[in-house]
Amino acid sequence: MEPIVIIGSGLAGYGVAKEFRKLDKATPLTIITADGGESYSKPMLSNALAKKQAPAALAMAQASQMETQLPANIRTRAHVTAIDPSTHSLQIGGEKIAYSKLVLALGADQIRLPITGNAADAILTVNDLDDYARFRAAIEGGKRVVIIGAGLIGSEFANDLAASGHGIDVIDIADRPLGRLLPPEGGMMLKEKLATLGVRWHFGTSVKSVDGEGAGFKVTLANGATLTTDIVLSAVGLKPRLELARAAGLAVNRGIVVNRQLQASAPDVYALGDCVEIEGLVLPFIMPIMHAARALGPTLADTPTEVKYPAMPVLVKTPACPTIVSPPAPGAVGEWKIEQAADSVKSLFVDASGKLLGFALNGAATAERAKLLLQLPAVLP
Numbered sequence: 145m146e147p148i149v150i151i152g153s154g155l156a157g158y159g160v161a162k163e164f165r166k167l168d169k170a171t172p173l174t175i176i177t178a179d180g181g182e183s184y185s186k187p188m189l190s191n192a193l194a195k196k197q198a199p200a201a202l203a204m205a206q207a208s209q210m211e212t213q214l215p216a217n218i219r220t221r222a223h224v225t226a227i228d229p230s231t232h233s234l235q236i237g238g239e240k241i242a243y244s245k246l247v248l249a250l251g252a253d254q255i256r257l258p259i260t261g262n263a264a265d266a267i268l269t270v271n272d273l274d275d276y277a278r279f280r281a282a283i284e285g286g287k288r289v290v291i292i293g294a295g296l297i298g299s300e301f302a303n304d305l306a307a308s309g310h311g312i313d314v315i316d317i318a319d320r321p322l323g324r325l326l327p328p329e330g331g332m333m334l335k336e337k338l339a340t341l342g343v344r345w346h347f348g349t350s351v352k353s354v355d356g357e358g359a360g361f362k363v364t365l366a367n368g369a370t371l372t373t374d375i376v377l378s379a380v381g382l383k384p385r386l387e388l389a390r391a392a393g394l395a396v397n398r399g400i401v402v403n404r405q406l407q408a409s410a411p412d413v414y415a416l417g418d419c420v421e422i423e424g425l426v427l428p429f430i431m432p433i434m435h436a437a438r439a440l441g442p443t444l445a446d447t448p449t450e451v452k453y454p455a456m457p458v459l460v461k462t463p464a465c466p467t468i469v470s471p472p473a474p475g476a477v478g479e480w481k482i483e484q485a486a487d488s489v490k491s492l493f494v495d496a497s498g499k500l501l502g503f504a505l506n507g508a509a510t511a512e513r514a515k516l517l518l519q520l521p522a523v524l525p
Contacts, residue, residue, distance in 0.1 A: 145172060146242045147217070148444055149234065151224050151388075152249030153177035154186060154272075156417030156433045158210065160247055163441025165214050171244075173216040176236065179272055181207030181220040187430060189276045190300035191461045194307045199277040227392035229410035245412045245444055248389060248400060252382035252418035252428060257292065261353030263361050267292070267376045270301075279377065286310055287374035290363050292351050294321040296460060298379035299334065303462040306341040313371050315346045315363075322460070325469045326504050327480045330489045333506045337465035346371075382428050384419040399426045404450040404524070406440045416440055422451070423524060424474075431456035432523075455520035457503075457513060466510045470520060472502030483509075492516070 148164070150157045153175055161175060175181070182203035192202060207218045219236070226235040233242045254269035270276050283289060286309050291298050294316035306312045316323070320331030321338070335345055349367040354376055356362075363371040384399040395401040395409035399421030406414045406422070416436040418428040432453055439451035460467035471493075472478065478495040488509035493502035500519040505512060 146232070146244040147172035147174040148245045148247070149241065149243040150175045150247040150249055151177075151234075152247075152251055152417070153179065153181045153183070153207070153210075153218070153220075154249060154251055154417065155430065156251070156437065157247070157249035158183055159433060159437035160249065160416060160440045160444070161214055161216060163437050164444045165441075167442060167445035167447070173214060174219065174241070174243075175210075175214075175216050176219045176222050176224055176234075176241075177207075178221065178223050179274055181210065181218050182273055183210050184273055186272070187461070189270055189273070190297055191304045191463075192276070193280070193304045194463075199273060199280050202273060202276075224388060227388055227413075229392055229394070229413055232412060243412075245414065247440070247444070248408070248413070248415035248419060249417045250385040250388065250400075250415075250419040252384045254378060255381045255383050257351065257378065257380060259351050259354055261355040261364070263354045263356040263376075266356070266361070267354060267378050269378050270297075271382075279375075282375050283310065288312075288360075288372075289375045289377055290315065290351075290361075290371055290373040292316075292376065292378045293380035294318065294345070294347070295324065295379065295381060296322065296458070299338070300461045301377065301379060302338055302343045303341065303464050306338065306343050307464070312342065313344045313346060313363075313373065315349060315351055315365060317348065317350050319347050321345070322467070322469070325458070325460075325471055326467070326506075327482065327491045329482045329484055330467070330491050330504045330506045333489045334460075334462060334465045334467060337507075338462065341464050351376075382418060384421075384426065386419070389415070389419075397421050405443055405448055406436060406451060407443075414440055414443070425453075425523070427453075427456075427523075429456065429458055431458075452525065453523035455517055455522060457517060465506055468503075468505045468510045468513050470503050470517070473521075473523065476501050485509075 183205040288311040291314045349365045353364045360374045386396045389400045400415040439449045442449040457470040481492045483490040488507035490509040491504040
């Protein structure tokens with residue numbers, strides 16, 4: 145019997161493996177991963193410093209432990225170089241591996257901006273545990289950090305680093321943090337709360353170049369300003385990893401295109417997580433991955449199951465300004481209704497009839513999450 149093969153050992157890969165094993169304990173299972181195969185929570189990377197958690201402590205289980213727990217054959221530090229759906233096989237270099245079913249849990253890469261300068265290649269990104277270990281080593285000693293991007297990950301890192309005593313500058317072309325998730329009032333509250341920690345914001349501009357200067361760097365902004373720093377961290381967003389799928393002839397758009405059963409455009413090939421697009425949606429968040437894993441596990445065990453997405457609020461890990469967002473669907477027609485108080489901003493996105501389509505809660509307003517969640521429509525019913 146050929147194994148079911150999962151490419152990727154992040155939350156998506158391990159998540160679907162666990163769900164499958166609840167139903168089928170006998171079918172051979174192989175997991176192929178380019179990293180060390182540790183089981184860890186990727187969202188914890190952006191708030192581990194203030195919690196005084198060392199990179200090694202973030203791993204809940206090593207690959208050898210996961211092999212026993214599942215059980216599965218886990219191939220670490222292995223790079224899949226090609227997939228051939230017509231022969232139900234894939235390549236790791238010169239090695240050919242057959243599969244009965246294939247799951248692509250490839251994840252996403254950090255977007256790299258076209259930044260010039262003689263030290264542009266020294267800009268760090270944090271996309272996995274290996275990256276995070278390198279980043280933590282680089283910032284030892286309370287070094288200054290410039291963060292490119294004031295979105296979800298950039299804001300979380302800014303909070304974590306500033307709360308741990310690092311000097312932080314954040315640059316973004318928008319006019320506020322979380323510009324794609326928060327209305328202006330909520331964004332301004334987050335901006336002000338993080339500023340009290342010492343975060344310096346530089347909005348309405350971008351990074352033009354990064355050059356070496358002494359033991360650190362000079363960062364030149366598009367508006368002509370310059371910043372001196374020890375470390376530059378880029379956190380401008382993610383792009384699904386599509387190269388393997390595209391080369392294999394699978395349908396791709398913004399992500400690997402899958403149906404409601406998470407099947408790609410070739411027989412016995414499935415995908416989930418940050419790399420997929422389902423009914424036009426690319427959702428690089430934890431809750432969609434968990435719901436997808438719970439659906440795909442039964443499908444792999446020969447009980448075809450469609451994924452359903454309820455409303456899925458996103459908890460932003462910025463303790464200086466607790467924030468929860470459940471954005472309206474793309475293209476939703478309505479308007480934001482804002483209620484502000486000294487310690488909160490409650491933003492409700494409603495349609496013409498007053499129906500709640502989304503919300504953004506800051507500060508004390510986050511206490512209303514559960515009540516408001518009951519009123520939201522499902523993302524994918």
